Amino acid sequence: MRKRHWAMKIVAVETCVVALPFDMGGPKPAFAGRPWDNLEILVVKVETEDGLVGWGEAFGHAAIPATKAAIDTIIAPLMLGRDAGDIQGLSRTILHSLHLLGRNGSFVYGYSGIEIALWDLLGKRAGLPLYRLLGGRDRGPIDGYASLLAYNDNPLVAKNTAAACAAGYRFIKLHELTRAAVLAAQQAPGAADAAIMLDVNCAWSPVVAREMAASLADDGLMWLEEPVWPPEDVHGLASVRAYGIPISAGENVAGLFGFKSLIEAEAIDIAQPSVTKIGGVQEMIRVFDLCEAHGVEVAPHSPYFGPGFVATLHIIAARMEKPMIEVLWLDMEANPFDPWVRGQNGRFPVPQGPGLGCDPDLEVLERYRTGDWARNVWQANR
Ligand SMILES: [Mg+2]
Known part of the structure; x- marks a missing residue:
């Protein structure tokens, strides 16, 4: 039998930012002190020597300029010429190379997109x-939970909860700070049988x-998310x-050991x-394994609009007992990763093509791209 050639060198790592106009059913909030006018995706493209291309997404939102700089100037040059299939080895060596620069933040976010x-x-x-x-096996379309952005306005909370329920969502997460907002959501038209979660960041x-x-103890919340500052105060x-x-x-x-601390406390x-x-797909799987061993449920965080969202769909399909994915409640003008990032009746099919199965529409990507592509290319003789 002929030996298959699995080892493939990484010959290019490229990044660009796509900015998508959106409507969230109310005034747009600030994010990390900056106005949030467009949804931005930090798109990562990795090419191997045989011309195959993989797509990733690195976090994100207001952190994009920092994450992009971390990839373009530090991480991408480390990846060139390496074996793209050696994900375990690369996670070990690249994250070790970067650890002095931070174990949580732009460098790990950047590596996550590449991974x-x-x-x-x-x-x-x-x-x-x-x-x-x-x-994993084919689980069919995954239930979405509508993650409403912050309105700080209870009539708008009620209005958008009702709209999400009418769109087919049965699980609604609020980014609000008051019990009155929870009650407004629970009393919204069509929300009687919806589960409500509260995320206070x-x-x-x-x-x-x-x-x-x-x-809030008697209000039947499905969960209360990140109630305490700082997040390290386990x-x-x-x-x-x-x-x-x-x-x-x-x-x-920060990674597997951050979850170990949460669980041990x-x-x-x-x-x-x-x-x-967190470091990409492999680190997610390690967290699933750790949680399984301690009887802790996993419900991934996924307010993304590109390959990060689709990677989460695949991981959930493979590992989550009762699959459910976080979906920001908003309407995008367009998205190069359609249709996979836009559900039907609050449900999201998992792509069946190889890999993530969500190669972008390049015409849409170029139409909404802001700034230039950044390219790091391998030179064999350097
Ligand atoms: Mg959250």
Whole structure:
């Protein structure tokens, strides 16, 4: 039998930013102190010596200029000439090379985007969709949960909750700070049988978080997300669990060992790893394994609009007991990764093509691209 040639050198790593106009059913919030006028995707493209191309997405939002610089100037040059299929080895050596620059933040986000593209390449080379590569089966379309952005206006919370329910969502997450907002959502037309979650993005001290958890205890929340500042305060977070609301956290955690700390402190019921932040697909799988061994549920964080969202779909299909994906509640003018990032009746089919199965529409990508492509190209004789 002829030996198949699996080793393929990485010959180019490219990045660009796509900015998509959107409507969220209310005034747009600031994000990290900046106006949030467009949805931005930091697109990562990795090419191997045989011309195969993989697509990834790195976090994201207001961090994009920093993450892009980390990839273009530091991480991409480290990837060139390496074996694209050696994902375990690359995660070990590249993240070790970068660890002095931060174990959470732009460098790990940047590597995450590249790692996702490496899985896309591996799946394409193997002729298998990512969920199959991870040992999963076809689960059919995945339920979305509508993640409403912050309105700080209870009539708008009610209006958008009703609209999401009318669009087919049965699970609604609020980014609000008051019990009144929770009640507004629960009393919205069509929301009687919808499950409501509340995400406060680390807004409260442990004392305030406990007071709020006590006041929300009888409201039937599906979970209360990141109630405590700072996110590293695992014992403060653990103290909020006493009020009986399932507690979720993890989008701001540094890797597997961050989740180990949360679990050892008995701080969470639900872990929320984020594929474009945590180090990519492999680190997500390690978190799933860790949580499984400790009886902790996993519900990934995925407010993305490109390959990061689709990678999450595949991981959920392969590993989540009751599959459900986070979807920001908004309407995009267009997206190069359509139709995979836009559900039907609140459900999201998992692409069946090899790899991520979501190669972009290049015409749409170029139409909404802002700034130039950044290219790092391997030169064999350097
Ligand atoms: Mg969150």
